[in-house]
Amino acid sequence: MATTTTKTETLVGKRIRRREDPRLITGTATYVDDIQLPGMNHACIVRSPHAAARIKGIDAKAALELPGVVAVFTGADTKDVGPVPCGASLPGLRVPHHYILAIDRVYFVGHPVAVVVASDRYIARDAADLIEVDYEPLPAVADPEKALAPGAPAVHPEWPDNIAFTYQQKGGDTDEAFKNAEVIVKERIVSQRLIPAAMEGRGVVADWKSGDKALTIWTSTQIPHLVRTLVALMLGVPEHHLRIIAPEVGGGFGSKLNVYAEEALMGFIAMRLAKPVKWIESRRENFTCTIHGRGHVDYLELAAKRDGTILGMKMKLIQDLGSYHQLLTPAIPTLSVLMMPGLYKFQNIHAEIVGVFTNCVPTDAYRGAGRPEATHVIERMVDILAAELKMDPAELRLLNFVDNESFPFATATGLTYDSGDYAAPLKKALDIVEYHHLREQQKEARAAGRLFGIGMSTYGEICAMGPSPATPAGGWESATVKIEPTGTVTVMTGVSPHGQGEETTFAQIAADELGVPIDDIVVQHGDTAIVQYGIGTFGSRATAVGGTALYFALQDLKKKIKLFGAMLLQSEDVTFADGVCTCNKSGKTVTLQQIAGASYRAMTLPTNTEPGMVATRFWEPPNFTFPFGAHIAVTEVDRETGDIEIKRYVAVDDCGNIINPLIVAGQIHGGVAQGLGQALFERAVYDDDGQLVSGEFMDYAVPRAHMMPWIETEHTITPSPVNPLGVKGVGEAGTIGASPAIVNSVVDALSPLGVRHIDMPMIPETIWNLIRKGAHA
Amino acid sequence: MITHNFDYKRPATLQEALGLLSDGSSKVLAGGMSLIPLMKLRLAAPECLVDIGRIADLNYIREENGAIHLGATVTHYQLENSPLLRSKCPLLSETAAHIGDPMVRNRGTLGGSVAHADPASDYPASLLALEADVVIAGASGDRTVTFADFIVETFTTVLEPGEIVREIVVPVEHSSAGYCYEKVVQPASGFAIVGIALRIRKEAGRIAEAHIGVTGLASKAFRAVAAEQALMNGSADPAAAKNAGALIADGVDANSDLYASPEYRNHLARIHGARAIAIALSRAQ
């Protein structure tokens, strides 16, 4: 039964502890590897140790003889399974056929070549070692610029230039802008390859019920419905016979916004053997075979007047795509182009993307997906311009921001910024750090020979993906709200949270709208057999798009509640608030519980009204949202060692209205950690032969607790007009704001030595080399 | 993640362990903090593990005849927190506290770490500075070698098949001595890019004794002899620290990895060497 007390306290905007946590803190949540099915087999995948090689033969005899081994499959067995799909389309895009197991050639270290199925995972692992693959190694290329050089090894022999696509975008007139420029600054800026490294790797369990011809796949994904549609096509299983379940998902950061070979492969094995099968990715597989992020080399030119007015920008973006297109691989750099102007009003841009094949694992969406790269570039260029003009970087930014009166603001890249007050977070951040005082402190520090830096970034991001025409798979989101006969509420959302806390925030929204206690609401997600079609969780969209779909479903229900309330109260004039329908004349009331009961009992029905109390809405957003903010990092560099100390980190973010400040803070902290990781520690390193030499946590430094500074968070609030909740999204903000703030700070610290740019990660040796060079300059 | 198959023996006594090791195909398992991850990556595949973790008389920290005797299976956590070591050989406690993380320190052992001889492990710097001895138990009895002689090369010691590190012996430090373990941490693995261990004794404002051990820098840990000599009999001031620090990497063919080139490693050794000397001097009375 529903709790009978009604609730009057508004929950939206409150610091409410999460409803998903009890299972997480007691170890009772169910991730993919926690699923056990009777008779389940275990799969272990044999992967290429070469970045490029011809497969001359595969001998599985010894493996098959090992007791407990059930089957071995190779590319010959799976060649008819549809290719791993690329959802992005660009004019002239070259799309290599991406078999789920290699046929006769491998293209990157980790390329799946064969799969062993055994009765337990220990045997499967032993058997994998017994499979002999005869490789003929071929020359490989791992660096996108080297791949473009004449004579470079061809990743795909059919395209010897290694170019997957080129793409141009122009806005305004850059020729004119550069002609009128009084100052032009240029720089080459690298956004290095990163490894998303969600703490839970990927994992798939597949179960085939031959009697029903029904396949169920549990997979650690951010997009269960899209996986369903695409894996159904790959396997030739009718979509209605395929059920995808995203159980508890241990982080994604974009790496699980994808459809992977293993999802179809496990489905194939389960069907072939008519037994359930489980595959759990090892960390080394996660590093070599799950998508990487970033991987840009950008050549930039910024034109301005001496007074600091920015006139235009040119960018040549070389995108390291890796060997294949995963779901969105080629689309990611186009997002960088869209966000090229940042928060600034200049109207002339020219961008050229060259998408390059390399013998590496594909890149794709990683937290921010194209936007951290764009923000990093524009925010670095603005600082380089400020240095050139000897202007204060804050003043230069304030001068060039889009004016508050100009919203909605049309950018040179074709976007419409929804709302903003771009100066507000910067001013707030400057106040928090006492900027003028800080600059005085810096002068003193410099006089004493210390390397003291103040760096800022003012970022904008394109979020709440997004209007459907602008997305590869539809940009809407869905929600169903069911008020059960006893008055409790079930929300089913098409988004697929995996740490973002929508079981809590969506319950807050529903509780407020329906006026019921939050404990009477449950939020379900991630199971295609339960939840109506949805798009998923990525691109800071869950609350802004999925929450809005929920909001509209709730409005529909409220109308229906009032209809039933009016009927029960025998009044035309009723109000529904705080879970109670009140007759405005008599003051008589009926509770939501009574109304729900009446709607299902259906003894009488309001005119033209169906029984039951369920509403579903698919909401198509009219625009993206554009969160923004300002981050300031205060750093000091050890002149002798190059070590960087972050003395202060301030993040002022404007993500529109805030549903739950606790969760918003958590998103910012986590985002900053990933941006800081990129700025200071992380890089996926392939050697010249295409070996991933940062192949585990031993050599890839994910920030640990003691490597993080205290993050001071603050907000300004500019509601988005795009959705009725006024929310903009916050999942990626921290990541986008952090890397340029930190790099700008360290460049500022080293600027007395003539340093004007530093590529990431700024490991101490890099800094030390700059100090040495500076000292000799 | 899954190791090869192997056989497992858990002797109750050292004698039993030595008996089990005598055929040469077995490998000693102590805390397993180095060995088990290697086995999980299938880089190590011993046929049999002889687990010495439960041998009661290998786990002790005791003072005897002016020296401190440390049983092979004493954990890093025990060393870090031993009141005896903290007062009488604080350099070793300080070093233990720098190893890995709390979980690794709970399981990892002194003997295991020393026998593994990872060139970037922490203890070698301190054990060299302390002029420690290693007592090795074998079928034909015990033998004692200096720690300097114990380490041969990267991952290589004088341990013969069938032998076990039984104990490490370190001197009781004079309470007036200064000490320091300074470590530059590889941010991903937690291993030492450079680790410098210092022991210094002052007499009448001059340095009467200086021992410097360096790990992480080269293919094996070494004594920084030139730096020691530069300190000896000199005055105990910051300039001395800087001058001696500058000598620490002299003639060293340094290692390299993703985080530090040989040149930078040598530089870090000099800078952190000077810093370690300064700290040790400030602690010396």
Place this chain on the structure above:
Amino acid sequence: MKIAGTHSLPVPQQRAYEVLQDPVILARCMPGCDRLEKVGEDSYEMKMKMLIASISGLFDGKVRIADKTPFTSFRLIVEGTGKIGFLKGDGLLTLTPNEGGTEVRFDGDVHVGGTIASVGQRLMDTTSKMMIKRFFDKLASEVSS
């Protein structure tokens, strides 16, 4: 990975040149070499058991000698493939006389793949140097005995 170094052999240059290409001696001196079989002119196959403390791996290897300029230089190409990865060393050995005998300079490239490449980065440099040093130390003791 580039690797270079200098080692001394206590024999005259011509003798050094010969021993460095003598399969019997190479087999004895190459760390972990179990068996070396001639499969062609200056071309050999071998079984290697690499053993560095706890780390062990079996490799099927090939050794090739090329670009011979008698008594002053030649290229030595060593390849090995095993379950834990593969390695390929390709180096130019240059011989010059010195007071005690012959100085052998080694300039080459080491390519490593598989598990050892993806998790052994930290130790690659150290261990490669160590293996080469072991080779020359053993060789020096072989030729002087």
Place this chain on the structure above:
Amino acid sequence: MDSENSRERICGIFNPGMKHSIHLKINGQRYSHDVEPRLLLIHYLREIAELKGPHIGCETSICGACTVLVDGQAVKSCAMFAVQADGCEVTTIEGLATNGTLHPVQEAFWNEHGAQCGYCTPGMIIAAKQLLDRNPHPNEDEIRHGLEGNLCRCTGYQHIVNAVKAAAEKMGA
């Protein structure tokens, strides 16, 4: 669930001669099984004792997601064979609450939003518990270093630090 069957299989019926008998107490309950020596403690806990709380996050014993207490000491259960835990008392995240009452560290992780995706959380909570057992009043730096063996990719650690501080206050009160 045919747990007997899966237990049999993972215990290594194919190498019956090599099995070792182990007896241990997990969260106060006694367990006895014959296991292959190579069975990792984490797999024993997850597959045989069916305690899915501790997780596996890496292969090199870096990440700490598998952290449990063995005889009161936090260890990475992926860096220990089950045979090594023979005769020991093991506490996993499932054993931390008593009679349905959350341990103060669990409660604090909830109140302070110390978990996002939750995957590192069981190991992180065990590590935090040990930290507070050993040092009831840690400062921020001590908390951060006390958790350096546990990777979290979601939180940036700040709410975890807050949770440990809050738990310390509550436990000290």
